[in-house]
Amino acid sequence: MESKVSEGGLNVTLTIRLLMHGKEVGSIIGKKGETVKKMREESGARINISEGNCPERIVTITGPTDAIFKAFAMIAYKFEEDIINCMSNSPATSKPPVTLRLVVPASQCGSLIGKGGSKIKEIRESTGAQVQVAGDMLPNSTERAVTISGTPDAIIQCVKQICVVMLESPPKGATIPYRPKPASTPVIFAGGQAYTIQGQYAIPHPDQLTKLHQLAMQQTPFPPLGQTNPAFPGEKLPLHSSDEAQNLMGQSSGLDASTPASTHELTIPNDLIGCIIGRQGTKINEIRQMSGAQIKIANATEGSSERQITITGTPANISLAQYLINARLTSEVTGMGAL
Template identity: 70%
Template sequence: MDSSLVEGGLNVTLTIRLLMHGKVSKGESVKKMREESGARINISEGNCPERIITLAGPTTSIFKAFSMIIEKLEEDISTSMTNSTATSKPPVTMRLVVPASQCGSLIGKGGCKIKEIRESAGAQVQVAGDMLPNSTERAITVAGTPQSIIECVKQICVVMLESPPKGVTIPYRPKPSGSPVIFAGGQLTKLHQLAMQQSPFPIAHKYDFFIFVIFPLFNTLMAFVCVPSAGMDASAQTGSHELTIPNDLIGCIIGRQGAKINEIRQMSGAQIKIANPVEGSTDRQVTITGSHASISLAEYLINAR
C-alpha cells in the first residue's frame, strides 16, 4: 500500500483521533469543515482540559478536514504573534491518538520507520512511551509546517492501514479533574510512601503518578474525611470484581518478577489474581477481591499501568 491510496481515497475509510488542549469551538467553523470536507467530525463532550476530535470518512474527506484544522491552528498562532515579542513563529503542533499495538510498526526496527517518516515529511514526530491514562492508546506528537504535518499524518495512516490494531483497544477518554475514586486513610499513606520512595522509575514517572492519581482525587478524599461514617461503611463492605486484560498488556501489569502487581496489591490492600492463559484466547482474566475502596484503587492502578 502506498501514499497514493491515502491521497486518492479509493473507497478507503479512515478514522483519525486528535487530542486537543483547551476549549474547542463547536460552532460555525466546525459546521463549515463538515460541509466543505464531507467528513464526520465529532468533538468529545465534558468539562475537560482536553478534548478528542474524531474525523471519520473517505480519505479525501478526512484530509480535507484535517487540512482545515491545521490551517485554523496556524491562523491562531499568527494571531497570537501579533502582540508577542517573540522573533520566530513556533511550529504548528498536533497530537494523534492511536492504539499502542500499532506503535511498534510505526516506529519500526531500531526506529527506522519513524526516522524515514521524519525525513521524507520534514516534520518532527514523537511517539509517547507510555499509554494515555485508563486506555491502551498512545499519543503521537507531530510538529512542523502545515504541509509537513499533513504529509506526515498521511504516512502514519498508511502504516496504520497496513498494520491493524491487535487485541482489544481501550480508547482514551479525557476525564475532568476530581475523578471519583474512594481512598481510605491507610491507602493514601501507602500511595504517598510509594510515590516518594526511591524506585527504578525515572523522575518524570513520579510526577505523572502524582498528577494522575493523587491530585485528581483530592476532592474525593476531602469528602471521605468530612463524612467518616459513610466512608467507613463503604470500606468495610467486601466483594470482587473481574477485569479482562489483553495478553500483550499483561506484562505491563505484572512487571519484572511480579514487582508491579505486588506494588498494586500493597497500595490498594486488595487481593489480585491473574488467571493462566487460555488456549485460543487473546485475553487474561484478572480478579480483584477486597473492600469497595480497595477494589476501586486497584482497578484504577491497573488501568493506569
C-alpha cells in the same frame, strides 16, 4: 465502498482520533459552531467532538482518506492562524510549530515506529515534521498519544504517511479507547500541607490529615503553576495533560542569535523539583533540548521549601520551556490523584 488507490494510501473509510485541550476545541468549533460546520462541509469528513466538562476532548474524524486529509489541513491551518494571532502583539520572532496529538491503538504503534525506529525516522525525514510516540498508554486505555509538530504542510504529509501505516497494520485484539475524565480537583501534599488544584493555582486544602502540620507551619499558598507567558502577553499558560511534556517536540537547542535573550524566573516547591529534573537529569535535559532555552535550577537553600528556576532564551524559547515545565508539574500532580 469500492477501494481505489489515491494519494496517501487506499481511499477507504478511516477513523482518526485527536486529543485536544479546551482552548483548541473552542478554536475548531468557532462562534456558534460555524468553524466546525465549514470544516465538515468543505472536507466531506464527519467531525465529532466528545462532550463533557473535561480539560481534554476527543475529536473524531471519519471519512474517506481524501476527506480526512482535507479536514486535517483545515485544522492545521486554523491552529497556525491562532498562533499568528497570538504573536501579533508579541516581541517573539520565532513562531512555535503547530502541534496535533493523535490517539492511536498501542498495537499499531510498533508498526509506526518501525524496527529500531526506522519507520518513524523515515516519516520525520520525508515530511519535515517532528513525530513522537508516547512511551506510556493513556489512562485506562490501550491507546497512546502520537504528537506531530511542524508546519501545516509537514503535518498533512505526516498524517498521510501515518494513515498508510495504520491501513497496512490494523489494530490487534480489542482496543480500549481513551476517554478523558471530567475536571477533578486532585489533592497533593507539599511541605506537610495539602493543596487542591483549582484552575491554574494550588489552594491550601483543609484536610484533617494536615491540621497538625498547619499548626506548626505557616500556611503559604502554592505558587501559581501557570506563569505569565512573555510570548503571549496577558495570557497564563494552561495546565496540560501528562503526555504533553513527554510528547511535544519543540525547536532545536541553542539560542537564536538574532533575538535578544531574556530571563524569566520560576519558583517550584522542593517536593516537586524531582519531577522537573527526572532521573539523572533526563527530564530537564529533555526540556532544554525541546525548548532551546538555557535552564538553571538553584541549589536547595537551608530553611527554604522552594527552589528557583532561571530560564534564559528568546521569548519563544522561554514560553516553550515554561509550557513543558507546567506539563511536568501537571503530570506529577494528576498522577497522584485525589486522596
